[in-house]
Amino acid sequence: MREYVRDRERLEHMVEAIDRILDFAKGKTKEELESDNLRYYGIVKNIEIVGEAAYKLTNAFCCQHPETPWNHITKMRHVLVHDYFQINPIEVWKVIEEDLQPLHDQIAVYLTDTDWEAWEKNEAVIVETTTNKNLEQTARRMKTKGFAVADISDITGLTADEIERL
DSSP: OOOOOOOOHHHHHHHHHHHEEEEEEETOOOHHHHHHHHHHHHHHHHHHHHHHHHHHOOHHHHHHHSOHHHHHHHHHHHHHSSGGGGGGGHHHHHHHIHHHHHHHHHHHHHHHHOHHHTTTOHHHHHHHHHHHHHHHHHHHHHHHHOOOHHHHHHHHHHOHHHHHHH
């Protein structure tokens, strides 16, 4: 469910979460992180935040920046949240070591190079936001009438997570 245009804020959330992860991991080995449950799961939670923020970006923004693997980022979040029992510490470490700094650098460029005032007036973004609001209203009505989440998802195109949050 995408709210009124908040791409800038979502990108800022991503940068903040990446900064926390890099701070938590600084000077630690993979083995040290794995043995420190609080630090390890703090990192996992912040990777989830990065993925959730990416998921909440407008499609228009993601399409304008195809060099960033938005789909991989959101899929990682889904795995961490829904398949938590299958989290592979090697993959978490790989994300920390290989993916986060380049992503941070890309987002920093987006934050500084985007004309945010113009972006919020972008017709594609406004249409996408309005369409999502209408789909959410339809899903809310269906939910109150007792429709199954799967049926609501099939009709509106919203994910089960989005519907549950309504």
